[in-house]
Amino acid sequence: MRIETKKKESKRSLKGKNHKLAQVEEQLKVLSGGDFADGSLPTFKDKIEEMGEYPLRPTNIEIMQVNLGYMCNLVCKHCHVDAGPDRREIMGREYMQIILDIMEKTDIHTLDLTGGAPEMNPDFRWFVTEAKKVGVKDIIVRSNLTIILANKKYYDLPEFFAENNVHVISSLPYYNKAKTDRQRGEGVFSDSIKALKMLNAVGYGMPDSGLKLDLVYNPSGAFLPGNQEQLQADFKRELKRLFDIEFHELFTITNLPISRFLDYLIASENYDDYMETLVQAFNPTAAMNVMCRNTISVDYDGYMYDCDFNQMLAMKVAAPKSQHIKDFDMEALNRRPIFIHQHCYGCTAGAGSSCQGAVT
Amino acid sequence: MSKPYYKEEDLKKFKDIADFEPELAEKFFGWYGKVFEEGALTAREKAIIALAVSHAIQCPYCIDAYTKDTLKMGVSEAQMMEAVHVAGAIRGGASLVHGVQMMNKVKKLSM
Ligand code: SF4
Ligand code: SF4
Numbered sequence A: 001m002r003i004e005t006k007k008k009e010s011k012r013s014l015k016g017k018n019h020k021l022a023q024v025e026e027q028l029k030v031l032s033g034g035d036f037a038d039g040s041l042p043t044f045k046d047k048i049e050e051m052g053e054y055p056l057r058p059t060n061i062e063i064m065q066v067n068l069g070y071m072c073n074l075v076c077k078h079c080h081v082d083a084g085p086d087r088r089e090i091m092g093r094e095y096m097q098i099i100l101d102i103m104e105k106t107d108i109h110t111l112d113l114t115g116g117a118p119e120m121n122p123d124f125r126w127f128v129t130e131a132k133k134v135g136v137k138d139i140i141v142r143s144n145l146t147i148i149l150a151n152k153k154y155y156d157l158p159e160f161f162a163e164n165n166v167h168v169i170s171s172l173p174y175y176n177k178a179k180t181d182r183q184r185g186e187g188v189f190s191d192s193i194k195a196l197k198m199l200n201a202v203g204y205g206m207p208d209s210g211l212k213l214d215l216v217y218n219p220s221g222a223f224l225p226g227n228q229e230q231l232q233a234d235f236k237r238e239l240k241r242l243f244d245i246e247f248h249e250l251f252t253i254t255n256l257p258i259s260r261f262l263d264y265l266i267a268s269e270n271y272d273d274y275m276e277t278l279v280q281a282f283n284p285t286a287a288m289n290v291m292c293r294n295t296i297s298v299d300y301d302g303y304m305y306d307c308d309f310n311q312m313l314a315m316k317v318a319a320p321k322s323q324h325i326k327d328f329d330m331e332a333l334n335r336r337p338i339f340i341h342q343h344c345y346g347c348t349a350g351a352g353s354s355c356q357g358a359v360t
Numbered sequence B: 001m002s003k004p005y006y007k008e009e010d011l012k013k014f015k016d017i018a019d020f021e022p023e024l025a026e027k028f029f030g031w032y033g034k035v036f037e038e039g040a041l042t043a044r045e046k047a048i049i050a051l052a053v054s055h056a057i058q059c060p061y062c063i064d065a066y067t068k069d070t071l072k073m074g075v076s077e078a079q080m081m082e083a084v085h086v087a088g089a090i091r092g093g094a095s096l097v098h099g100v101q102m103m104n105k106v107k108k109l110s111m
Helices: A002-010 A024-032 A044-050 A093-105 A124-133 A157-163 A177-184 A188-201 A228-243 A259-267 A271-280 A284-288 A308-312 A330-335 A342-348 B008-019 B022-035 B043-056 B060-072 B077-109
Strands: A063-067 A110-114 A138-143 A167-171 A213-217 A250-252 A295-298
Touching: A024 A259, A024 A342, A044 A342, A063 A093, A063 A308, A093 A124, A110 A124, A124 A138, A157 A188, A167 A188, A177 A188, A188 A213, A188 A228, A213 A228, A228 A250, A259 A271, A271 A342, A284 A342, A295 A308, B008 B022, B008 B060, B043 B060, B043 B077, B060 B077
Parallel strands: A063 A110, A063 A295, A110 A138, A138 A167, A167 A213, A213 A250
Antiparallel strands: none
């Protein structure tokens, strides 16, 4: 009986559960409180000021990361998007067209598609093919892998990706079932392995293949990722040995203390220690390379943010006349100050963390 | 019973041993840091050894610290438990091998 309820609960987002951490104000209250409120830990702003880099500003926008919607077939415990099958926010074609126009006019070279599960957006394939037509250099799709097996209509995604030379970046928290399924849900590991095999079969991730398949590792708990090269070597060896799977690079990503991961940290009584660990691991070099300096994030509704995390915290870019893609103004955006808060410590711990992995 | 002898937060105070004797503490922490660097053994291998030794000497602080370290380095749960078994086997074996000493003595004393 109890297990039954638990299962049902776990298929819903925080928003769907009306959880108080689904509200941005609640998350910011947590991030401003505790050791940061009484000064026993420095705020992120203190650290950036100490470096003489406040306010943090972009170098130049090179990557446009578009969140195609918060709908997802999974409900991972660490999800910073609070994505799930019950989320309905989704980007329409009108805004995709505006993005294509921007990609054509500017020298932004990378279109990075994320979600939720971006493939679930009904206009996903249209968007990718159009992006290819307007000559976008690198089209990234952040795929959770299991979507490929979630429904018949997705079975041919590997072929579709290959036809459009899409760069596939997939999450795989670990090379075994137990850890993966605990974080992402029962059965996710075996589906991920099947999906990786399908991708390998069309050439993705093969040693000399131009079809790029990279994996994302993020710790399955309240600890930081280890050395990226070392973990990549482990993943390569084990995935090959156990499943005969190939991939190109492994990106290590630190879990940021927002949304569902924040909920997990609090519920498991790891929050204070985790924040202290992040602060202690602050690396100034990583701080100079944070991804918000060359990436702009767009939500389903066409608004822009410094990154996908700030998007979830509803902190729109501080460029008042260019907050929406309809008013996209490269110069104004490149001049804007970046919104920072304590969650940013996740990007600057150790070797740093970004959507392309470590930054130092 | 309400006051545990070992307190988790005391691990963070480890560096405070320098308050009573700075010179030796500095030497120790310098040496300690060097020991765990990447060398002929990888940092990962050293962390696994440290985890096993922590169990052999039953130091709760070391167990916490090297559990965290090995997790971070992507050591699997099975590998971590195997390391603990290695520590256990050496400990068990060390007791048992002394059985030979006992037997020697028995033989010497007995007709
Ligand atoms: S982490 Fe990714 S796959 Fe998991 S629920 Fe969030 S968006 Fe979906
Ligand atoms: S959380 Fe976003 S704004 Fe903060 S440092 Fe990371 S990328 Fe930049």
